[in-house]
Amino acid sequence: MTHGTLTIVVLGASGDLAKKKTYPAIFGLYCRNLLPKETIIYGYARSHIPLDEFRKKITSNLKGDAKMKEEFGLLLYYHSGAYDQQEAYDKFNVMLDESEAKFTNKNHNRLFYMAIPPSIFVEVAKGIKSSLISKSGWSRVIVEKPFGRDLTTSRHLIAELKLLYQEKDLYRIDHYLGKEMVQNLMILRFANAVFEPLWSKSHIQSISITFKEDIGTEGRGGYFDSFGIIRDVMQNHLMQVFSLVAMEPPVSLTAEDITNEKVKLLRCVQRPLLENLVLGQFTKSADGKHPGYLDDEGVPKDSLTPTFASQVFYVNNPRWRGIPFILKCGKALDQRKTEVRIQFKRPDNFLFSDQDCSRNELVMRIQPGEAVYLKLLTKKPGLNNEIQQAELDLSYSQRYEDLDLPDAYERLILDCIKGDHNLFVRDDELDVAWQIFTPLLEAIEQNKMVPEKYAFGSRGPTSADELSRKVGYSRSSGYVWRQSKI
Numbered sequence: 001m002t003h004g005t006l007t008i009v010v011l012g013a014s015g016d017l018a019k020k021k022t023y024p025a026i027f028g029l030y031c032r033n034l035l036p037k038e039t040i041i042y043g044y045a046r047s048h049i050p051l052d053e054f055r056k057k058i059t060s061n062l063k064g065d066a067k068m069k070e071e072f073g074l075l076l077y078y079h080s081g082a083y084d085q086q087e088a089y090d091k092f093n094v095m096l097d098e099s100e101a102k103f104t105n106k107n108h109n110r111l112f113y114m115a116i117p118p119s120i121f122v123e124v125a126k127g128i129k130s131s132l133i134s135k136s137g138w139s140r141v142i143v144e145k146p147f148g149r150d151l152t153t154s155r156h157l158i159a160e161l162k163l164l165y166q167e168k169d170l171y172r173i174d175h176y177l178g179k180e181m182v183q184n185l186m187i188l189r190f191a192n193a194v195f196e197p198l199w200s201k202s203h204i205q206s207i208s209i210t211f212k213e214d215i216g217t218e219g220r221g222g223y224f225d226s227f228g229i230i231r232d233v234m235q236n237h238l239m240q241v242f243s244l245v246a247m248e249p250p251v252s253l254t255a256e257d258i259t260n261e262k263v264k265l266l267r268c269v270q271r272p273l274l275e276n277l278v279l280g281q282f283t284k285s286a287d288g289k290h291p292g293y294l295d296d297e298g299v300p301k302d303s304l305t306p307t308f309a310s311q312v313f314y315v316n317n318p319r320w321r322g323i324p325f326i327l328k329c330g331k332a333l334d335q336r337k338t339e340v341r342i343q344f345k346r347p348d349n350f351l352f353s354d355q356d357c358s359r360n361e362l363v364m365r366i367q368p369g370e371a372v373y374l375k376l377l378t379k380k381p382g383l384n385n386e387i388q389q390a391e392l393d394l395s396y397s398q399r400y401e402d403l404d405l406p407d408a409y410e411r412l413i414l415d416c417i418k419g420d421h422n423l424f425v426r427d428d429e430l431d432v433a434w435q436i437f438t439p440l441l442e443a444i445e446q447n448k449m450v451p452e453k454y455a456f457g458s459r460g461p462t463s464a465d466e467l468s469r470k471v472g473y474s475r476s477s478g479y480v481w482r483q484s485k486i
Contacts (some may be wrong), residue, residue: 004107004109011083012114013045013054023041032410038103042077045080051078055078058076059076079092084123086127110137118148125143126164129164145174154431154434155431173424174240177240177425188372199319201320205323205343206326209238216307217296225300235437236425246265254422259429269316278464279309279452280452280454282307284455293307309330311328330460334458358377360374360377
């Protein structure tokens with residue numbers, strides 16, 4: 001695992017991200033016995049919270065064995081201090097040194113998790129560098145998204161952090177890279193001889209990567225309105241999945257080689273066009289039970305911020321030239337799911353042109369209910385020759401007994417402890433992604449594009465389906481994948 005003790009410092013420990021994601025992930029690692037025996041976990045934030053109250057706040061949100069939660073709670077400590085005062089970090093370091101002095105092992109490693117707003121990334125990073133770096137072990141910093149708003153702000157953030165840390169000590173976290181099915185993408189592609197020969201424009205008609213949420217902004221409208229769905233989901237989560245689906249085989253499975261191929265792929269992405277973009281903004285539900293986006297108190301009544309986006313991308317390389325990649329994401333839709341849908345071309349000299357036959361599709365369901373299924377055509381049982389669509393289905397909940405999948409944050413924090421950069425975003429990868437999206441975002445704002453309205457709980461803007469059809473995607477009618485019970 002790691003030689004020495006481990007001190008985990010959660011900056012922004014009083015916030016929602018820390019409570020809902022960071023601490024539960026650390027607890028998950030504790031329950032799996034994946035933390036060093038000598039571990040302490042310090043929270044740091046501006047709020048003044050008594051230790052007993054803080055421990056209760058964190059452990060009450062954890063799921064699991066009561067005894068384990070009680071034991072974990074004893075590892076938790078809390079210190080309140082300013083984010084922009086050098087003396088506050090100096091004082092905090094004295095506390096860390098005193099706590100670590102009680103350990104028998106004298107190699108003290110420190111992991112800093114910045115669960116804080118991006119507006120204070122740099123000043124907190126400076127405070128860590130000046131006062132909190134371990135004198136007898138490694139120090140690593142996890143930075144949460146968003147990594148800037150555009151190319152200029154992203155480059156500024158990268159430059160500021162580079163002055164403080166080496167790239168090997170920075171871990172830019174995109175939790176989608178830690179999801180089980182995203183982890184499985186390269187195995188499915190490169191370890192199965194049946195798939196890789198088909199993975200090109202010769203056999204594939206289109207590739208859709210879809211992110212759907214069945215909830216709205218839930219009171220987070222003020223934060224969301226300053227970013228929008230493209231910055232919040234498409235530029236990071238979906239582009240990471242896109243890169244893994246479309247990249248060339250890496251030389252090895254090392255973080256450097258994998259990221260090199262992702263960067264090469266992104267550099268081949270053609271500039272996205274507004275004519276291949278649909279924006280949407282949800283209104284209240286048909287029954288009036290769910291409010292619209294503009295009803296959120298934090299959202300300006302004249303906001304043009306999209307809560308839905310569908311953009312078609314093209315990759316100018318020999319493998320993919322001319323094939324549409326349809327990236328689609330939205331809030332307040334008809335269901336919650338994230339999936340990759342690879343639609344294959346119809347066979348040449350099709351023998352059953354007189355029947356309504358759907359195309360083959362390989363679908364990788366990232367969440368919920370992880371699964372891989374292949375939609376294919378088969379003869380319907382009976383005396384006739386009617387064709388029926390069915391599937392070869394690998395649903396994790398059915399295939400694997402006692403399924404206990406780790407949370408994405410668990411995997412990523414563990415990799416950071418190990419020093420494994422494989423699932424984290426490198427600076428040049430981030431830069432080329434913003435080179436793709438910044439002109440698009442600027443064009444949207446300059447043209448004051450008005451998002452198409454769609455009702456809460458619907459499939460989204462009707463124009464999005466029309467766009468997919470226009471670029472060659474054929475939606476199956478009358479077919480429903482019967483998802484295994486989870």
